[in-house]
Amino acid sequence: MTKTNTYDVVIAGGGLGGMLCAVILAKEGMKVCVLERDKQIGGCLQTFSLQKKVFDSCVHYIGGLGEGHTLHTILQYAGVMDKLSLKAYDANAFDKIAFGDEELMYPHAQGLDNFVEQLLPYFPSEREALEKYIKTITTVGDHFPLYRLRHGSADEKAAVSSWGVTQTLQDITNNTKLQNVLAGNNLLYAGVAERTPFFLHALVTESYIHSSHKVMPGSSQISKYLWQQLQAYGGEVFRNTEVVKLAEENGSITYAETADGQRYYGKQFIANVAPEVLLEWTDSPQFRTAYRKRIKGLEQTTSTFMLNVVLKPGTVPMRNHNIYWHATPDAWDAIQYQPQQWPANYAAFFTEDAQNPGYAESVSILSYMHYSEVAPFEHIINRTGHEQDRGDAYAAFKEIRAELLLDKLYQRIPELKGNIIAQSTATPLTYRDYTATPKGSLYGILKDINKPAETSIATRTKIPNLLLTGQNVNLHGVLGVSITSIATCAELVGMEYLLGKVKG
Numbered sequence: 001m002t003k004t005n006t007y008d009v010v011i012a013g014g015g016l017g018g019m020l021c022a023v024i025l026a027k028e029g030m031k032v033c034v035l036e037r038d039k040q041i042g043g044c045l046q047t048f049s050l051q052k053k054v055f056d057s058c059v060h061y062i063g064g065l066g067e068g069h070t071l072h073t074i075l076q077y078a079g080v081m082d083k084l085s086l087k088a089y090d091a092n093a094f095d096k097i098a099f100g101d102e103e104l105m106y107p108h109a110q111g112l113d114n115f116v117e118q119l120l121p122y123f124p125s126e127r128e129a130l131e132k133y134i135k136t137i138t139t140v141g142d143h144f145p146l147y148r149l150r151h152g153s154a155d156e157k158a159a160v161s162s163w164g165v166t167q168t169l170q171d172i173t174n175n176t177k178l179q180n181v182l183a184g185n186n187l188l189y190a191g192v193a194e195r196t197p198f199f200l201h202a203l204v205t206e207s208y209i210h211s212s213h214k215v216m217p218g219s220s221q222i223s224k225y226l227w228q229q230l231q232a233y234g235g236e237v238f239r240n241t242e243v244v245k246l247a248e249e250n251g252s253i254t255y256a257e258t259a260d261g262q263r264y265y266g267k268q269f270i271a272n273v274a275p276e277v278l279l280e281w282t283d284s285p286q287f288r289t290a291y292r293k294r295i296k297g298l299e300q301t302t303s304t305f306m307l308n309v310v311l312k313p314g315t316v317p318m319r320n321h322n323i324y325w326h327a328t329p330d331a332w333d334a335i336q337y338q339p340q341q342w343p344a345n346y347a348a349f350f351t352e353d354a355q356n357p358g359y360a361e362s363v364s365i366l367s368y369m370h371y372s373e374v375a376p377f378e379h380i381i382n383r384t385g386h387e388q389d390r391g392d393a394y395a396a397f398k399e400i401r402a403e404l405l406l407d408k409l410y411q412r413i414p415e416l417k418g419n420i421i422a423q424s425t426a427t428p429l430t431y432r433d434y435t436a437t438p439k440g441s442l443y444g445i446l447k448d449i450n451k452p453a454e455t456s457i458a459t460r461t462k463i464p465n466l467l468l469t470g471q472n473v474n475l476h477g478v479l480g481v482s483i484t485s486i487a488t489c490a491e492l493v494g495m496e497y498l499l500g501k502v503k504g
């Protein structure tokens, strides 16, 4: 085989992490290629359509796209920010938190002061606690240098990394209801009581409090524009190109081999996949047995069931907020549900009908689902290009779960009943097959304050010319993955230099 496919940087995985690294490095004059297994690039940024309505497969709304926030600055640097069409959520409630049969819903508002003001009527004696909460999430954000686009030290992060989310919320207020309202959108980080670090909560929620937007018509616009930028800088994306091996010579990776036998040679390699997936590509002795065992044994964040419904036009009033519902008064209960209790929570995301302003055209509903529930069907892979039917039992399982979920939704949104004209569902297996995330996990490895070192993944690997990027390093989500792309690229071009350029 001749070395025609030779690059400065070969990136395996064309999710947000891989695409953003590709643009940043191509902008530096490097010859870059992205190898993506799927037909569609973007990984979790993929969209699909049902009855000609666009649905997001994962990313329904994004925090920190407003001017002045880190994410805005990074995407501006990548050349996509100005091209995106954004719909801002209601300033006084981007999310509403609901519990059980209680009719009242508690708002999470945009703007640090407004967040306090909008919750105050529901908790009139808790001004001090609400102000303390805002101060605490801001302080924690300040301790994460890259989150503020600063070059700082690991010690800064270490000072706040051991705080647990439940304990910290309890320290802020002893009002249990308020603690649960503040944690009400914990599906955004699949939080687990006594285990999830507070910083995860703080960094995610602070970004949405800063600014909450939906990308119109869907989040795949981000990957589309990243691809355009990459092409403008001479970079290439190869789709339907599954990496199966990283070949090593004298301690360094020499080429990535794909399922069709092609070899992509490079000086540097970046893996935008779960570390577990990366280890399948190489039997390098530089990854010791103990390390492989540790990675393989890491617990993943839980997965989700998703129901997407298309609505009869002009029947369901549009909500310019998302609804997070919990079956019990405890926002941390749902993640450890028993199958017979399902659904123990849901998050509902509405999309407005452009032809009937004020009405929703569709709703997407997510509810935690453990991988074990679909494990009996795990031997069947089903994704574009590898279509396989998982059979009647699986179809029946999905149908029953969709009905159970709808029953719960009708209680809070009765207009939905009788007005659904089409629906589709996704399970943890769908996520596993479409994004190659182990066990269809929502956000990758479960971060745990009780095992800080074990659950932290670095951008550098034991192989000198192989870096990691994506949601398993640092933080998940569009914001987290964008920050990690900066960290990964900084390994090649220098942090001070890159931050200087990103900040203009």
Ligand SMILES: Cc1cc2nc3c(=O)[nH]c(=O)nc-3n(C[C@H](O)[C@H](O)[C@H](O)COP(=O)(O)OP(=O)(O)OC[C@H]3O[C@@H](n4cnc5c(N)ncnc54)[C@H](O)[C@@H]3O)c2cc1C
Pocket (backbone or CB within 6 Å): 012, 013, 014, 015, 016, 017, 018, 035, 036, 037, 038, 041, 042, 043, 044, 045, 057, 058, 059, 060, 061, 062, 063, 241, 242, 243, 244, 272, 273, 277, 304, 366, 431, 434, 435, 436, 437, 441, 442, 443, 469, 470, 471, 472, 476, 477, 478, 479, 481
């Ligand atoms: C259901 C759900 C809802 C979410 N909602 C939100 C939200 O509202 N807001 C938000 O900010 N974040 C949300 N997230 C999180 C966010 O989408 C992810 O953290 C982020 O997009 C992950 O990006 P990534 O680049 O790390 O990985 P991915 O998007 O998973 O990309 C990895 C890529 O690698 C490719 N790949 C895998 N194996 C191979 C191989 N062998 N060869 C070549 N390519 C390969 C995959 O096909 C994929 O394209 C959500 C996630 C999920 C699952």
